[in-house]
Amino acid sequence: METSLIFFPQLNMCESKEKTFFKLIHGSAKEETSKEAKIRAKEKRNRLSLLLQKHEFHEESHSSRPRHFAKETRVSLEEAVIWAESFDKLLSHKDGLETFTRFLKTEFSEENIEFWIACEDFKKSRDPQQIILKAKAIYEKFIQSDAPQEVNLDFHTKEVITKSLTQPTLHSFDAAQSRVYQLMEQDSYTRFLKSDIYLDLIEGRPQRPTNLRRRSRSFTYNEFQDVKSDVSIWL
Template sequence: METSLVFFSQLSMCEPKAKTIFKLIHGSGKEETSKEAKIRAKEKRNRLSLLVQKPVFYDDTPSTRSGQLAKETRVSPEEAIKWGESFDKLLSHKDGLETFTRFLKTEFSEENIEFWIACEDFKKSKDPQQIIRKAKAIYEKFIQNDAPQEVNLDFHTKEIISKSITQPTLQSFDVAQSRVYQLMEQDSYMRFLKSDIYLDLTKGRSQRPTNLRRRSRSFTYNEFQDAKSDVAIWL
C-alpha cells in the first residue's frame, strides 16, 4: 500500500511539471510565430514604401517647378542670346551660370561647374588658414581618387596638386581649373546651345520638363589640349 501511495504521489507531483513544460513550449511557439509575423509584416511595409516612393530623378513637385520657371522668366530672350556669343559671357551672368548648371545636372556632369565655382571662390581667400582649409576641401571633394565629385583630370595634374596641397597657394588649382574650363567650353557648352533649356529662353518660352540621361564621360582634356589655356576671372 505504501508503494502504491508513493506511486500516485509521484504522478500528482509530475503532472503540474508536465503541464508547465507543455505551456512553456506552447507559449514559446506562439512567441516565435508572433515574431515571424511581425518581421514579415515589416518587410511588406518596406516593400510597399519603396513602391510608392517617387524616383529621385523625377522628384519634381509643382511648387518646385513653378519656382524654377519664375527664375527663368526673368531672363529676356535678348540676354539669353548674348550667352551664345561666348562661354565667358554665359558664366559671367548670374542667371546664365545658374541655367548652365541646371543643364549640366541633366547630364550628370555638374561637378565640373561646381569645381570651377569653388576655384573662383578659393582665389578670393585672404587668410592663410582659410586658404589651407578651402584647398583641402576642394582636393577631397573634386581631385583625389574616388572623390565624391571627382573631375576628369590627367594623372600629372592630379599629382602636382597632391604634392602641393599641404602648402597651397592661390594658384594651386589654376591648371586644373583651366582643364575643366576647356572641357566645358568645347563639349558641354556646345550641347547647351542646342538644348531645349537654352533655346526656350531665347524664344521667350516657358521651360519644358527635361529628361535626365546618363552621358558617357570617356573624353579627356587631351582632346582639347590645343585650345586656349588662359582662364579669365569672371566673378
C-alpha cells in the same frame, strides 16, 4: 499464483476518444492560426515597404524639380541671346550660370561647374588658414582618386596639385581650373546651346520639368567649420 500489475503512467488508457480528437483538432487550429498570423504579418510588412517606397519616390520627384524655376522664367530673351556669344559671357551672368548648371545635372557632369565655382571662390581667399582649409577641401572633393566629385584631369596636373598642398597658394588650382574650363567650353557648352533648356528660353516656350539627380554629395564650404565662403555670389 500471484498476478503482477505493471502501470504505465505515460499512457492514459482511460482517456476518451473524444478528448483525444479534441486535442488533435485544437492543436491543428493553433498551428493554422499561427500560419495565418505569419501571413498577415508578412502582408503588413509588404504594405509598409510599398508605402516607404512611394514616400521615397515622392521625395525624389519633389527634390528633382528645378529649384530656380521661378528665376529662370524671368530671364529675358536679350539676356539669353548673349549667352550664345561666348562661354565666358554665359558664366559671368548669374542666371546663365544657374541655367548651365541645371543642364550639366541632366548629363550627370555637374562636378565640372562645381569645381570651377569652388576655384573662383578659393582665389578670393585672403586668410592663410582659410587658404589651407579650402585647398584641402577642394582636393578631397574633386582631385584625389575616387573623390566624390572627381573631375577629369591628367596625372601630371594632379601630381602638381598634390605637391602644392604642403604650402598652397591662390594659384594652386589654376592649371586644373583652366583644363576643366576648356572641357566645358569645347564640349558641354556646345550641347547646351542646342538643348531644350536653352532653346525654350530663346523661343519663349514654357519650360518643361527636368529630371535631375539628387545632389546628396554636392560640394559646399559650409561642411567645414570656421571657413567663410563667398560662393553664394556665384550661385
